[in-house]
Amino acid sequence: xxxxxxxxxxxxxxxxxxxxxxxxxxxxxxxxxxxxxxxxxxxxxxxxxxxxxxxxxxxxxxxxxxxxxxxxxxxxxxxxxxxxxxxxxxxxxxxxxxxxxxxxxxxxxxxxxxxxxxxxxxxxxxxxxxxxxxxxxxxxxxxxxxxxxxxxxxxxxxxxxxxxxxxxxxxxxxxxxxxxxxxxxxxxxxxxxxxxxxxxxxxxxxxxxxxxxxxxxxxxxxxxxxxxxxxxxxxxxxxxxxxxxxxxxxxxxxxxxxxxxxxxxxxxxxxxxxxxxxxxxxxxxxxxxxxxxxxxxxxxxxxxxxxxxxxxxxxxxxxxxxxxxxxxxxxxxxxxxxxxxxxxxxxxxxxxxxxxx
Amino acid sequence: xxxxxxxxxxxxxxxxxxxxxxxxxxxxxxxxxxxxxxxxxxxxxxxxxxxxxxxxxxxxxxxxxxxxxxxxxxxxxxxxxxxxxxxxxxxxxxxxxxxxxxxxxxxxxxxxxxxxxxxxxxxxxxxxxxxxxxxxxxxxxxxxxxxxxxxxxxxxxxxxxxxxxxxxxxxxxxxxxxxxxxxxxxxxxxxxxxxxxxxxxxxxxxxxxxxxxxxxxxxxxxxxxxxxxxxxxxxxxxxxxxxxxxxxxxxxxxxxxxxxxxxxxxxxxxxxxxxxxxxxxxxxxxxxxxxxxxxxxxxxxxxxxxxxxxxxxxxxxxxxxxxxxxxxxxxxxxxxxxxxxxxxxxxxxxxxxxxxx
Numbered sequence: 001x002x003x004x005x006x007x008x009x010x011x012x013x014x015x016x017x018x019x020x021x022x023x024x025x026x027x028x029x030x031x032x033x034x035x036x037x038x039x040x041x042x043x044x045x046x047x048x049x050x051x052x053x054x055x056x057x058x059x060x061x062x063x064x065x066x067x068x069x070x071x072x073x074x075x076x077x078x079x080x081x082x083x084x085x086x087x088x089x090x091x092x093x094x095x096x097x098x099x100x101x102x103x104x105x106x107x108x109x110x111x112x113x114x115x116x117x118x119x120x121x122x123x124x125x126x127x128x129x130x131x132x133x134x135x136x137x138x139x140x141x142x143x144x145x146x147x148x149x150x151x152x153x154x155x156x157x158x159x160x161x162x163x164x165x166x167x168x169x170x171x172x173x174x175x176x177x178x179x180x181x182x183x184x185x186x187x188x189x190x191x192x193x194x195x196x197x198x199x200x201x202x203x204x205x206x207x208x209x210x211x212x213x214x215x216x217x218x219x220x221x222x223x224x225x226x227x228x229x230x231x232x233x234x235x236x237x238x239x240x241x242x243x244x245x246x247x248x249x250x251x252x253x254x255x256x257x258x259x260x261x262x263x264x265x266x267x268x269x270x271x272x273x274x275x276x277x278x279x280x281x282x283x284x285x286x287x288x289x290x291x292x293x294x295x296x297x298x299x300x301x302x303x304x305x306x307x308x309x310x311x312x313x314x315x316x317x318x319x320x321x322x323x324x325x326x327x328x329x330x331x332x333x334x335x336x337x338x339x340x341x342x343x344x345x346x347x348x349x350x351x352x353x354x355x356x357x
Numbered sequence: 358x359x360x361x362x363x364x365x366x367x368x369x370x371x372x373x374x375x376x377x378x379x380x381x382x383x384x385x386x387x388x389x390x391x392x393x394x395x396x397x398x399x400x401x402x403x404x405x406x407x408x409x410x411x412x413x414x415x416x417x418x419x420x421x422x423x424x425x426x427x428x429x430x431x432x433x434x435x436x437x438x439x440x441x442x443x444x445x446x447x448x449x450x451x452x453x454x455x456x457x458x459x460x461x462x463x464x465x466x467x468x469x470x471x472x473x474x475x476x477x478x479x480x481x482x483x484x485x486x487x488x489x490x491x492x493x494x495x496x497x498x499x500x501x502x503x504x505x506x507x508x509x510x511x512x513x514x515x516x517x518x519x520x521x522x523x524x525x526x527x528x529x530x531x532x533x534x535x536x537x538x539x540x541x542x543x544x545x546x547x548x549x550x551x552x553x554x555x556x557x558x559x560x561x562x563x564x565x566x567x568x569x570x571x572x573x574x575x576x577x578x579x580x581x582x583x584x585x586x587x588x589x590x591x592x593x594x595x596x597x598x599x600x601x602x603x604x605x606x607x608x609x610x611x612x613x614x615x616x617x618x619x620x621x622x623x624x625x626x627x628x629x630x631x632x633x634x635x636x637x638x639x640x641x642x643x644x645x646x647x648x649x650x651x652x653x654x655x656x657x658x659x660x661x662x663x664x665x666x667x668x669x670x671x672x673x674x675x676x677x678x679x680x681x682x683x684x685x686x687x688x689x690x691x692x693x694x695x696x697x698x699x700x701x702x703x704x705x706x707x708x709x710x711x712x713x714x
Contacts, residue, residue, distance in 0.1 A: 052580060145588030149581035158589035158702060182589070182702045223409060224506035227623045231502030232515035232539070235619025238595075242613065256599065257706045261618060262592025266584045345515060345539045349614045 001025050002175060005071050006078040007089055007096075009035045012106050013080025014048045014055060015152035016142075019181040021058035022154075028070045029055075030062045032081060032088070039063050053152050064092075071096045076104075076175070079125055083109035083299050086121050090128025097129065099136035102168055104161070106142055108196040109303050116313025118248060118306075120193035122163075138165045140172055141189070143196040144258040145266035151181065158182040160258050162192040184258065191250020195260035198244055198328070199267050200300035201307060202237035204277040205331055206230055206268035208341055211281020229343075230268070236327045236348045237264055243324055247314075273300035285338045301335045308332020323350055358382050359532060362428050363435040364446055364453075366392045369463050370437025371405045371412060372509035373499075376538040378415035379511075385427045386412075387419045389438060389445070396420050410509050421449075428453045433461075433532070436482055440466035440656050443478045447485025454486065456493035459525055461518070463499055465553040466660045473670025475605060475663075477550035479520075495522045497529055498546070500553040501615040502623035508538065515539040517615050519549040541615065548607020552617035555601055555685070556624050557657035558664060559594035561634040562688055563587055563625035565698055568638020586700075587625070593684045593705045594621055600681055604671075630657035642695045658692050665689020680707055 003026040006013045017027040031039035041047055042061035046054045055061075062070040071077070077097065081089040086107045093103070105122045112118050119127075122141045126134055140163030151157050157180065161169050166187040173183040186192050209226035241255040241264070255261060268274060276298055279289035290298065311329060314320045326347035333339045360383040363370050374384040388396035398404055399418035403411045412418075419427040428434070434454065438446040443464045450460070462479045469475050476484075479498045483491055497520030508514050514537065518526050523544040530540040543549050566583035598612040598621070612618060625631060633655055636646035647655065668686060671677045683704035690696045 145585055145592065147581070147584055150583065150585045153578075153581050155581065155583050155585055156589070156700070156702065157585040158592070158705070184706050221510075224504070224510050224512065226507065226512050227504055227626045228502055228507045228512055228514040230626075231619040231623035232513070232615065234622045235502065235515070235614040238618045239614050257592040257596050258589065261595045262588040265591045265622070266588035269584045269587075343513070345513065348515070349541050 002076055003028065003074050004076045004078055004175070005074045006030060006080045007067070007092060008032055008080030008082075008085065009038045009042070009048075009061065010080055010082060011048070011050050011148040012146070013078060014051055014059075015148035016078070016176070017055055017059045018152050018154060019176050019178045021056040022178050023175065025058070025175060027059045028062060028074070029059060030067045030070045031064055032085060033064055036063065051149060051152055053149075067092070067096060075101050077101055079103060079105040079107065081107055082297060083107045083121060083302065084297060086125050087128060090125045093125070094129050094133070097133060097137060099133065102138045102140070102171070104140040104142060104163070104172055108143070108193070108200060109299060110194070110197045110306055112306050112310035112313070114313070116310035116317065116319070118310050120190060120197065122189070122193060126164075138168045139163060140165070140168060141193060143192045143263065144184075145262040147266060154180045156180050156182070158184070158258055158262070160184050160186050160192055162186045162189045164189055186254065186259065188251045188254045190248060191245050191254030192259045194244050194248050194250050195241055195255050196263060197303055198241055198307065199237075199260060199264040200273060201304045201328060201331055202233070202240070202264055203267035203271075204273050204300040204304060204335065205233050205237070205327065207274040207277020207279070208233070208281035208343070211278040211283075212341075214278065214282040232345070232348065233327065233343070234264065234268065239349065240325050240328055247320060267300075272296050273298055276301060280334055281341055283340070285340070286335045287338050304328070304331045304335040308336045323347065359433055360385065360431050361433045361435055361532070362431045363387060363437045364424070364449060365389055365437030365439075365442065366395045366399070366405075366418065367437055367439060368405070368407050368505040369503070370435060371408055371416075372505035373435070373437075373533070374412055374416045375509050375511060376533050376535045378413040379535050380532065382415065382532060384416045385419060385431070386416060387424045387427045388421055389442060390421055393420065408506060408509055410506075424449070424453055432458050434458055436460060436462040436464065438464055439654060440464045440478060440659065441654060443482050444485060447482045450482070451486050451490070454490060454494060456490065459495045459497070459528070461497040461499060461520070461529055465500070465550070465557060466656060467551070467554045467663055467667075469663050469667035469670070471670070472674065473667035473676070475667050477547060477554065479546070479550060495525045496520060497522070497525060498550060500549045500620065501541075502619040504623060511537045513537050513539070515541070515615055515619070517541050517543045517549055519543045519546045521546055543611065543616065545608045545611045547605055548602050548611030549616045551601050551605050551607050552598055552612050553620060554660050555598055555664065556594075556617060556621040557630060558661045558685060558688055559590070559597070559621055560624035560628075561630050561657040561661060561692065562590050562594070562684065564631040564634020564636070565590070565638035565700070568635040568640075569698075571635065571639040589702070589705070590684060590700070591621065591625065596706065597682050597685055604677060624657075629653050630655055633658060637691055638698055640697070642697070643692045644695050661685070661688045661692040665693050680704065
């Protein structure tokens, strides 16, 4: 049986203790400086306050100042911080990791440089580690449709493990896979992670359909909702995720199945990101909507700002055509530029609908 | 301004009167022998009882015995019957159509011959018309994510028109397209219609996730649901729809966007088909579940029976591999063979997940 040490004790990282401990492994959760209340709660009551569940036996919780001790004697590391903490996590890991260790990361998103070149977050994480040490580590990632709480309570969940070094993926699968936690392996690291980042953008738009009904009030009635609207956005999202593969070097088939379409489905079903999109769909500006959700991390909105701004740079440079990614561009107008929702329907489906007249 | 005559006065056919009459066209709804109450209601009160809405001015309603008069002087025909009435509709149209008329059809599904060869329903419809007349007609179809009631109350809806003769599609688009009813054209007639048929199958499976929670009762709690489960099925559906393109001669890109993924999304959000899937997910056999929904047409279940049985023939003949279409095959076990739900997770995602070890 193995021991996995986890940097970050958010809900996804903590939920993954369920399949790991079901398989007999030990899990050491190390909280960040933002996780003090979580670690205190687990240490005193065993309950993860944000999951609302007692964590399994086999899980121990550690404050950040005890990280070095928690990492002692362990080769397997999960980076459980979210997208906002990736650089910080990399800096921490630079002093905690030793040659021969294996890292698997959860954060979803991308960073962009001033020219609009986009980089997946596991590579940003690895980039914080000095090169000499980094070359003696492996970096993998978990993606696919996976609501944390469902994993924690053992609902059937199907995910994808990916990474720079495909040879370690079967080891990670064997550690995690159970009768309810189904793991597939995909060596298209860039493709899988770009899907994971962009689906958060498109799920923000999934809130619009409900928000528009909210704004209609009683006029909307309760019989006919707005699923046709949401379905068209979802369909366009599927096309743009495939365009992102061409743009960033993923396999065109990667968005099919779990990494793109499956994950976009589950992310569109609810959560903070969709709730914010709903407020915007109802007529608030993004700034107004975000102000109504103080303290809430909006990873989808943050990804829209990064990727949308990069898209402008890439368009200026001629790397992408102005006609490509109309939905992502509109999401950026809404979230990045605080404009109202006004879906550019006529610009959709350009590449995939043909008529041979 | 044009006049469109419609055979069948169900909710989808009647809802499409909204964009047509918004464009100033006249619509003549001709009820089938099953639509007598609907036609009576429209004639006396203007209200379509199943839509729960008054139809727009510009719509007239006609009983079947007055069909010949309703077809008088009209060149544009919509076949609005559902999949169960396609052969009947074709037989009626054989005596109502005249050379030079244009037909657009709504029914979604497939028929199979004894060898498992599958045929899209618009071609089955056309096949009822004597060849000499048929060659002087055009046959098109409407597909894509479109809940009827939402169309009737002018919610944004994005659809695909397709057909044997792509040259008539712009005419149909110009008749229907409005500021809320967005129409794309796609000349991949087989691909679009196969998506439309198969998405009804997969949407039946979308009910399982809720049914499983129903069966758990209080144990399930109300905080964590079963979206990971649904997302995995949805992802697998996207892959199988693309496999259907290879099997039946559609374009591999057709399921992207509106015809496959978008339509599967909207169909999975609710309706009678999903409700029946939910009962089965909760532990009833399909026969038991269907018995609880007397008089309800279950087009998705019917499509599963047809396509699933055909899949067995095609497998026997070596046309498809036994490893292909595992979700469709399981849906057939459930609906066609009355077995319990037991999703074969490990058989999923075979073609699209790779690891270069």
